[in-house]
Amino acid sequence: MSLKLGIPSKGRLQDKTIDWFAQHGITVQRTGSDREYAGQVIGVDNVELVLLSAGEIPKELAAGRIHLGVTGTDLVREKMPSWSDIVAEVEPLGFGHADLVIAVPDCWVDVTTVDDLDAAAAQFRADHGFRLRIATKYHGLVRDYLSGEGVADYQLVDSQGATEGTVKNLTAEAIADITSTGDTLHANGLRILSDGLILQSQATMFASKTAEWDATALSAWSGFSKGCGWADKPF
Amino acid sequence: MKNDRRARIKEVADRLAAGFVSAGALPVETDSLLPADVLLDLYGEDIRARAYVTHDPVQGEQMLRPDFTVPIVQRHMAEGAEPARYTYNGNVWRKQSGGRPTEYTQVGYELFDRTDPAGADAEVFAMFSGMLAGYPIKVTTGDMGILLAAVDGLKTTDRRRAALRRHVWRPVRFVRLLERYGGMTPPLETRSDLLDQVAAQGAEKVLAQAGTPQGLRSEQEVLARIAVLQQDAAAAPISSEEVQMLEQVLALKDTSSAALETLRDMAASFPALQAPADAMEDRLKAMAARRVDVDSLPFEVSFGRTSMEYYDGFVFGFTSPDRPDLPVVASGGRYDALTRVLGQGRSIAAVGGVIRPEALVAVQEGAL
Numbered sequence: 001m002s003l004k005l006g007i008p009s010k011g012r013l014q015d016k017t018i019d020w021f022a023q024h025g026i027t028v029q030r031t032g033s034d035r036e037y038a039g040q041v042i043g044v045d046n047v048e049l050v051l052l053s054a055g056e057i058p059k060e061l062a063a064g065r066i067h068l069g070v071t072g073t074d075l076v077r078e079k080m081p082s083w084s085d086i087v088a089e090v091e092p093l094g095f096g097h098a099d100l101v102i103a104v105p106d107c108w109v110d111v112t113t114v115d116d117l118d119a120a121a122a123q124f125r126a127d128h129g130f131r132l133r134i135a136t137k138y139h140g141l142v143r144d145y146l147s148g149e150g151v152a153d154y155q156l157v158d159s160q161g162a163t164e165g166t167v168k169n170l171t172a173e174a175i176a177d178i179t180s181t182g183d184t185l186h187a188n189g190l191r192i193l194s195d196g197l198i199l200q201s202q203a204t205m206f207a208s209k210t211a212e213w214d215a216t217a218l219s220a221w222s223g224f225s226k227g228c229g230w231a232d233k234p235f
Numbered sequence: 236m237k238n239d240r241r242a243r244i245k246e247v248a249d250r251l252a253a254g255f256v257s258a259g260a261l262p263v264e265t266d267s268l269l270p271a272d273v274l275l276d277l278y279g280e281d282i283r284a285r286a287y288v289t290h291d292p293v294q295g296e297q298m299l300r301p302d303f304t305v306p307i308v309q310r311h312m313a314e315g316a317e318p319a320r321y322t323y324n325g326n327v328w329r330k331q332s333g334g335r336p337t338e339y340t341q342v343g344y345e346l347f348d349r350t351d352p353a354g355a356d357a358e359v360f361a362m363f364s365g366m367l368a369g370y371p372i373k374v375t376t377g378d379m380g381i382l383l384a385a386v387d388g389l390k391t392t393d394r395r396r397a398a399l400r401r402h403v404w405r406p407v408r409f410v411r412l413l414e415r416y417g418g419m420t421p422p423l424e425t426r427s428d429l430l431d432q433v434a435a436q437g438a439e440k441v442l443a444q445a446g447t448p449q450g451l452r453s454e455q456e457v458l459a460r461i462a463v464l465q466q467d468a469a470a471a472p473i474s475s476e477e478v479q480m481l482e483q484v485l486a487l488k489d490t491s492s493a494a495l496e497t498l499r500d501m502a503a504s505f506p507a508l509q510a511p512a513d514a515m516e517d518r519l520k521a522m523a524a525r526r527v528d529v530d531s532l533p534f535e536v537s538f539g540r541t542s543m544e545y546y547d548g549f550v551f552g553f554t555s556p557d558r559p560d561l562p563v564v565a566s567g568g569r570y571d572a573l574t575r576v577l578g579q580g581r582s583i584a585a586v587g588g589v590i591r592p593e594a595l596v597a598v599q600e601g602a603l
Contacts, residue, residue, distance in 0.1 A: 081332060082332055082333075105446075105448075105449050105450050105452070106445050106446035106447075107442065107445050107446050107447065107448045107449065107450075107454070107457065108445075108452065108457055109429060109441055109442055109445045109457060109461070110429065110457050110460045110461050110464060112423075112425040112426075112429070113423060113425060115411070115423065116423075116425075116426075118408065119398070119460070120452070120460060122398075122401060123456065123459070123460060123463075124452055124456070127456060128451065130276070131275075131276070131279065132452075139283070140284075143280050143281075143283065143284055144284075146280070147280070147281060147284070148407070149407070149408070150402060150405035150406075150407040150408030150409075150411075151408075152279060152401065152402070152405065153279065154279070154280065155275065155279065155280055156280055156283070167449055167450040168449050168450070170450065170451055172450075173450055173451055173452050189446050189447060189449055194425060
């Protein structure tokens, strides 16, 4: 079975991934029309390129339908409980940097740390009769972090996009979201808590531990590992 | 083969439930799908990590029953007469890591009786202890009421006592708060900076410079918390004697009767420990009357501290010393605080416990 390599199907992440391979002497290119999701790898034999939405890559790795995949560490940790049993981090690729952070409105001058957030949540619940709402799409990561910090009296509300607007729209009191520069947070009158960094994420090459690594797949791995300087075995 | 095992678990569950019924408990059934809002409000986000949430287009978020306690307390508060004894035998669903089953049976017993707390604690414990006799498991007991009373007795501000009390079930934050209130760690730098600014310019001005107000948490709420922070900064630290007392209480681990003696000694210097020591003495007497050997019964003040937020009195747990991989075989305790939250003003005195027949069968297999 040839080695299946999953890369993002479009956008900046795809371009950067292709650039990264090019720097290591491997040509990854799309074939057919711009709209067709097909491509090939030149320089390593027995590789099948699979173009996937970045959000699907963790699931495909977990199911073992692809051997290697490029996706953000944030997605892997959010979507896979006990992720390290299922995938191995082959190499951080040095792009797609994003931090998952907790942010509160600028006007909360009394809240600069997670400790303050906890105290504010207690008072908020007493004043309003419901738990302080934190909007996010990273439920698992945020919950684990806050639970580890011993924060109580909050609730997570789901926000799949435009999370920075939820405070203004009165659907949340605070947010936990991915940011790279902090500009969008700032423009929306939000400030990151000084100890509110939950995870530093970047695009990373992952190897699936559930995929079938037969001789053909392993020989393709060797082809990659020569160019990219990876270990002899995927994990 | 798998079916055989299921059948054996069911057999054990039915036998346990029959035991509770013959002790006078009324068998009750509850819905498997519960409205999520009640459970979420009660347990907070932690329950989402443990329970399965599903969505109904009309009824909104529903949760697959993660335990029986909540629906039984609700039902009892709506229609029950006291004293009441209930038993249940059915499945619960919990997300698990490490390959443990996500659907399993619980057999439980709940006692609502406000007249004789010591007697009720002893009755429930003696019943579980009797039904589990002969299995290769060990028991531990505890009493959350001791720590709560110790916190309530601290000579400090109401706010500090309330903050510590709120985090009794979260040891990490409890210790951090205690260290700050005891002057063992310096105040947060960001907090001192804010208070300096407020002292120089006034709170309103500091707030006005901080950007346009937005969100549901109002300027008044921010100003109110600044006032609280000012009061807290001015408050004297909790004395090192009291911090030590709390640490001693937390570390207390002995046989039940020896632990009671230590507690009595401590109560001589810290009168707040008098009432929980009396309560413990009453309970140990009631347990001894039911032929529990309190001179050998293990006791730890901190036992059960992280397992369930609403246990606020006597707690117990049965585990397998040979199979640390197994979940707790049986556990229970007093949860008056939970009924207070669910009852929105009303409350009842409640003590109960639950057995996992699947763990009991596994313990037996391990011993064969």
